[in-house]
Every structure is written in structure tokens, then in C-alpha cells.
Amino acid sequence: GAVVSQHPSRVICKSGTSVKIECRSLDFQATTMFWYRQFPKKSLMLMATSNEGSKATYEQGVEKDKFLINHASLTLSTLTVTSAHPEDSSFYICSASRTAINYGYTFGSGTRLTVV
Amino acid sequence: SQQGEEDPQALSIQEGENATMNCSYKTSINNLQWYRQNSGRGLVHLILIRSNEREKHSGRLRVTLDTSKKSSSLLITASRAADTASYFCATARQGAQKLVFGQGTRLTINP
Numbered sequence: 001g002a003v004v005s006q007h008p009s010r011v012i013c014k015s016g017t018s019v020k021i022e023c024r025s026l027d028f029q030a031t032t033m034f035w036y037r038q039f040p041k042k043s044l045m046l047m048a049t050s051n052e053g054s055k056a057t058y059e060q061g062v063e064k065d066k067f068l069i070n071h072a073s074l075t076l077s078t079l080t081v082t083s084a085h086p087e088d089s090s091f092y093i094c095s096a097s098r099t100a101i102n103y104g105y106t107f108g109s110g111t112r113l114t115v116v
Numbered sequence: 117s118q119q120g121e122e123d124p125q126a127l128s129i130q131e132g133e134n135a136t137m138n139c140s141y142k143t144s145i146n147n148l149q150w151y152r153q154n155s156g157r158g159l160v161h162l163i164l165i166r167s168n169e170r171e172k173h174s175g176r177l178r179v180t181l182d183t184s185k186k187s188s189s190l191l192i193t194a195s196r197a198a199d200t201a202s203y204f205c206a207t208a209r210q211g212a213q214k215l216v217f218g219q220g221t222r223l224t225i226n227p
Contacts, residue, residue: 006158032213043204044159044217093158097213104149104161105215112156 002028004096006108013084013115021079021111023094029074030096034105035067038091047092050077084115122205122218130226135192137221139205140185146208148181148188149215153202162190162203167210195225 003026013019023033031052036044048069049057056069066088068080077096081088093110122139129135141148147166151159165172165181165188172179178191192199202222206215 034214036217041222043219046214046216049214091156095159095215104164106161107151107159109158110156 002106004094004106004108006094006111008111009109010112011114013113015085015115016083018080018082019084019113021092023077023079023096023108025075025096031074033071033077033094033096035069035079036093036095038093044093081113086115089113089115122221124221125219126222128224128226129195131195131197133195135195135199135223137190137203137223139188139218141207142186144210146210149206149208150179150190151204151206153204159204197225197227199223200225
């Protein structure tokens with residue numbers, strides 16, 4: 001089955017530093033991946049759509065310069081939280097799909113980011 | 117933005133009972149999907165129902181879709197303690213790949 005690996009699962013960083021989160025599709029190629037943010041006991045909020053070889057498409061209200069997304073290969077997308085602040089603390093989840101429509105998406109196991 | 121609304125927001129039942137969760141959405145869709153999330157973990161895909169389908173089964177799961185009412189329901193039969201989790205519906209709009217999630221239902225199965 002389709003497997004998406006997300007790393008790291010937990011990270012604690014100091015305010016002002018940058019953190020990179022990786023999302024890999026292990027057994028399939030993903031031209032498109034998605035990044036979500038989830039607050040405690042809340043739903044998933046789509047942050048951006050990551051397209052292999054091109055710029056990411058960000059949702060309204062998401063700062064492009066704050067959340068840098070790179071999708072350099074068909075199996076890897078990265079999310080970098082730049083100059084992190086405590087309010088960036090959250091659960092970040094990526095997802096990918098084998099094909100565009102009418103197939104379920106596979107999600108990574110998520111990354112718990114704590115900025116201190 | 118979230119387009120789905122789910123009810124109830126929280127549901128607590130006894131093991132063995134059936135659990136029903138509902139989801140409503142606002143736009144035309146290609147498909148509707150249900151996912152499960154255990155606390156602090158990623159999401160697991162449960163079932164996908166296409167816009168031209170009305171009902172779908174997978175093991176103890178039964179999903180219905182009413183496109184005229186823009187609503188769906190997820191039924192879990194003969195619930196088990198291990199079914200305790202949050203359940204989310206997600207829709208893929210026509211012509212779009214991205215999923216938009218509902219607010220979720222926190223299901224607790226009491227042994």
C-alpha cells in the first residue's frame with residue numbers, strides 16, 4: 001500500500017530558529033503533496049499544495065515567506081518554518097496521493113512542533 | 117477554509133453499540149472521504165465514496181452520501197474500544213485535488 005513517511009515526529013526549537021519537516025512517499029511517486037496544520041482538538045487546516053518542480057500554492061492567510069515549501073523530487077516535499085515563534089507551535093501533517101482524483105490520500109504521521 | 121461540518125462534535129457510546137456520525141458540505145464534489153485519527157497521530161483513510169454513489173460498505177463501516185442534501189454519514193457497527201478516535205470527513209471539489217476537512221467527531225467507546 002501507499003506509505004508516506006514524515007520526519008521528525010517531534011521537534012522542539014528556540015524562537016527565531018528555522019525547522020525543516022520532511023515528507024516522503026516511500027513506494028509511489030507523488031507529483032502533488034499537501035501540508036496541513038492542526039491545532040489541539042481541531043480539524044486540519046490546509047496550508048499549501050506542494051507541486052513537484054514548481055512553486056507551491058498557498059492557501060489564503062498562509063505566509064509564503066514563513067512557511068517555505070520545496071518539492072524537489074517526486075518523492076520528497078519539505079516544509080521549513082522560518083524564524084519560528086511560539087505561535088507556530090502546532091501539529092503539522094503532510095499527505096500525498098497516487099493519482100489526482102477518486103483515490104484516498106495517504107497521510108504522514110505528523111510532526112509536533114514546539115517553539116520555546 | 118473548512119467547508120464541512122460534522123455532528124455530533126463528540127459522541128460517547130458503549131462497546132457493541134453502533135456509532136453514527138454526520139457530515140455536511142457546501143460545494144459540488146468529486147468525492148467524499150472519511151478519515152480516522154488517533155490522538156496525536158496522522159490520519160488513516162477509511163473509505164471514499166464518489167459523487168455518483170449513494171452507499172458504500174467496508175467491513176463494519178457504512179457510508180452514505182446524499183448529494184441533494186450535501187450530506188454524508190458514517191456508521192460504525194458493533195463498536196469496539198479500539199474505535200475510539202476522531203473521525204473526519206473530507207471533500208474533494210470538482211476539478212480540484214485538495215481535500216477540505218470537516219471539524220471532526222471525537223468518538224469514545226466505553227468498554
